[in-house]
Every structure is written in structure tokens, then in C-alpha cells.
Amino acid sequence: MRMSELFAPTLREVPAEAEIASHKLLLRAGYMRKLAGGIYTYLPLAIRVLQKIEAIIREEMDRAGAQELLMPIVQPRELWEKTGRWDVYGEEMFRLQDRHKREFCLGPTHEELITSIVAQEIRSYRQLPVALYQIQNKYRDEIRPRFGLMRAREFIMKDAYSFHRNEESLDEYYRRMYEAYARVFARVGLSARPVEADSGAIGGNISHEFMALAPSGEAEIAYCTNCDYAANVERAEALPPPAGGGSEAQPLEAVDTPDKHTVEEVAAFLGVEPQQLIKTMLYLADGEPIAVLVRGDHEVNEVKVANLLGATNLTLADPDTIRRITGAPVGFAGPIGLKEEIPFYADHAVMAVERGVVGGNKKDTHLINLDPKRDLEPLGVKAADLRLVVEGDSCPRCREGKLQLARGIEVGQVFKLGTKYSEAIGAVYLDEEGKTQTMVMGCYGIGVSRTMAAAIEQNHDEFGICWPVAIAPYQVLIVPINWQDEESRAACEKLYAELEARGIEVLLDDRNERAGVKFKDADLIGIPLRVTIGPKTLAQNAVEIKVRKGGKMELVGIDEAAGWLENWLREAQT
């Protein structure tokens, strides 16, 4: 491809809307343009990258025994009502009506559709297991699209679904997909780490996410420094603390804490450690008020709370509700002496607090010397793991290592769905004895466009993108210093033809630009290898080869250049 013909409009300045590297660079280097919030046009360079990622995914999916199909994006309401998700998915679903006022949505995911297809066509245990996948645009009307392709409203996803006779078959296949995912991300050149995950709105029980580690990532993960435990913080387990020293209980006592609301203020005022404070957080769980107690230095993990309660909607109570229930303004809620009787839940760590401090349910008042066993257990408190882990917590798996926190971009997730969808939609089969059984399902997603963005987050410098070889839009870029110079031009054309003959994807910058402009664009676009051809090196019958990532330069004889490049690429791919 000749740069003079390539549709890749580069920008000298960063569009004001972009914040993170991948977003800025995709715009600046001419890979994409925005149409609306979270909706983008992929320009030719981006398409090449996406197609390479997709090719790797297809290879690994096919190898894992999955078959590609393509389902409709537009899906009728009735299908989604079978699983109840027409309502559950809520605002996030793009909805539309046809001319007959029939309602449809743009598929945010395809469990309903694939399950209904399989339900219609598969009858016998002999046809199971089966795994199907597709790569297509997904639509989610995100509350806040941001960071370019990271959280888009229209995005490319590979979604796969598997159907099994039983849990064992699913377990086996889940393992296989998990490994396929690890290979996909390794092959595209991403450093991605599998972590235990909450299964969220998709449903099911066991789930892993693949996280591309990057400071710009929106997800936080906890991992053990000693063993291979790693989990999304939403999911990461916190061990109950060791039992306390059993210091002598003091009588509960109300004290004045004028205008002290926050943990820090109260602790400093009373001269106690924040760990002695117990926060009483009031929530509405599907509309019903509940109280969650966590230690002053901990935060509530709302996912754990929602899972414990089986609630679909968990929100912090509003100030009016808090006032009604506690009889006090926000900041003084406590477990003892509430105006209304509501269910109580305490994090394990709370139950080990000694001489605790809690809100007094009265303005400017706290209670000290709280003994959880003496004062909370009689109230019917239920203890559970309800907090977010913090750095330095003991590893819940090996119990020896300490947990560290890191940020990641979720590029893939695998779920064991169980029978949630097959039951709702009636995906059943006949077993050997002719008995009707419900299929057991798994589902497996990769954010393809997000993977491209994540690859940039992990592979860029101050000058531009440094593509991993496997997904670079082109492998080699030839830059003539002076396109007007006959000799340089001939050398470029010769190398260009030679590389194409070897099946190498090559770009030739045949534009009548100054060298500086071409170098800047080369760095921006991020082609792994750049060959500079100019009179200076040509005089020694050589060309200069620069590796984009790391910037290593080498002078190579002009006749050896094609071979050198081919070798380098072959080695880089293994």
C-alpha cells in the first residue's frame, strides 16, 4: 500500500475529547473518527488491526471446537421477555419499533437468541455438546460512554455459547475456553491476567475475567504475591480476622461527638484507631432498607451485599430515609436504638472489633465500648464477608501471601451459566433413557474493539503506537528521505516489490513530504519496522532499519534487507 493513497488522516493536535493514550492515538494516527458518543467509524488502518485480532480469535475458537455463525442484531421483545431481561436490562438496551409498532432491541448480548436457536434444533444428547460463536457489533446504551473504544455504545464483540448435557461436560469445556482465551491474548501481544469475577447481570455462578493490566483500566483487581490467586475486587474474598485478644468488656457508653461525622474526625476526636470504629451503612435493597456494618477503615462491597441478599438493585439510602430510620442526620447511624427494625448484616471484621465505636442514632452522639458479641449478636446480626479487600489483606487462598491491588482493562470474560437461560427458553434434550433434560450452558465473550484499545494502552510511547507484530496493520513501512531522488525511489520500489513478493504487508511512504513529517507519522501509526532509504546510506549500499518498539536501529545491506526483515518478523511471531 502506498501512503499517498492510504486513507489515514493523521492529526497534529490531540482532539480535546480524548483523555487516555488509546483514545488519543486512535484519533491522531488516523485509525478512527467519532460519529456520536461512544460510536465510532473504524478507518482502514483500524480495520486491518481488528481483522487480525479477529483472525486470531477465529483460529483459537475453531481449535476449541466452536463453530462460527452470525445472529441478527435486531431482536424481538418477546424473546427477551422469556428470560425477564426485557425489563432487567433496563435503560442500557437500545430499543426500537418497526412500522407496525412491534418492539425490538439491538442485541446487547445473545444468550436469548442462541438458546432459542439451539432449543429449536437440538433434540438429543447425541448432539451435545455444541459450541457456537460469532463476531459482530453489540449495542449497549451505556450510562457514560468514555475513553474512546474502552466503553463504547457500539462495539465489536466475539461471543461464544456452549451447550452441555451436564455440569461435568460444561466444566471440561469451560477449561478449554479458558485456555483458548489465554492463548488469544498471548498471541495478540497483550499481557492479560485471568481473575475470578462476579458474574453480574449475565447470571450464573463461576466466572473469570481476563484483565489487560494498565493504569488506565477501569477495573480493579486484587492478586496474591505468593500464589496465583487473583480476583476482581468486586469478587475478592476477605478472610475473617483472627479472634481478638479478649480484653475485658467495658460498659457501653454514649459520648458527645459534636459535628464529627467522618471516621477520621470521630477517631481523632475520641483518640481511638479508625479500626475501632464501625460504620453503619443504610441501603435500599430492592426498595427495602437494610443496614450493613463495616469497620471504619473498610468499605462495603456492594456486590457481595447484593449477592448475599439476592437483590437485583442495591443503592445507598437517601438522607430522608436515613433520618427516618435512625432519627438522626447522616453520619450518626448505628446498630443500637434504631427507630425501625431492619435486617442487619456485619462484615466479619466487625465481629472482631474490641471496644468499638458506633453511631448513636442521635445527632452528635456515638456509643463507645461496643462489644460485638455482647451488643450485636442479640440483635440478630448476620456476619458475612461484605467488605472490599484492601492492599495487605491476607490471601484467601494460600493464607500466606498478601494481596496487592492493580488496575486492569476487562478484555474478556468466561461464565458458567448453568441452566438460567435454557430453563427459561426451554432448551432441553432427551437423554439415553428418553428423559427430558435441561441443557447446561456456558458463555464466553471477548471485546474485540476494546482489545485493540488495550493493546495500545500497553504498547505506546510519547510519539505514538508501538503495535505488537501480530496485530499491526502493516508489518513494514518504507520511508524514502526524498521521494524526488531517482536512486532512492528505485531502491524503495525494488524493496517494496520484494517484500510484497515475500508476503510481507508493507507500506511505502511515497508522499512528497519532508522527512520529518514522514518520521512523525511513522511513529504515530506504529508500524513495527521502519526502513529508511536515503542517499546517505544508499551510498554505502545500505538501508537503515528501525524497530518501532524500543527504537533499535541497524544498517543493513540493501540486498539483504528483505531477508533481514522477513527473519525479524518470523522471530518476533514466535
Added chain:
RNA sequence: CGGGGCGUAGCGCAGCUUGGUAGCGCGCACGGUUCGGGACCGUGAGGCCCCGGGUUCAAAUCCCGGCGCCCCGACCA
């Protein structure tokens, strides 16, 4: 949805406070000089100043109402 910011040429921005003929840089077109890390000089094209209403002799500027975009918090590939 709550909080903060912003909509002026393709991109980055100034002008708005204190209403009075719409500007700068980059990019783009043409001519010339240049030519190994975003050259220089000259000429030129390009604007429903987000939209609608109001105030006023006069609105990019003031007022009201929308819409859109970005950032921070609750969602997910």
C-alpha cells in the same frame, strides 16, 4: 441521574466580563525557496459563532429553554 467543565473554520483555541463589520495557530489550495525528525515567504479558500425563543437600534457576547460533547461517581466486552 448527581457534581464539574465545554460547544466559535477540518483540528487546537482567543473573543463573551463591559453588546457595535468574527480572529489566531495548525491543516487545506496555489506560487516560490527549502528538504534525515511535524520548514520558510507570499497569495487564497473555508464560519446558521450548537439549536430555538427573548431583550435591544444592534447579540458569538445579555436572559430563558433545549440539544450535544468531555471529565468525576453508580454499569459492563
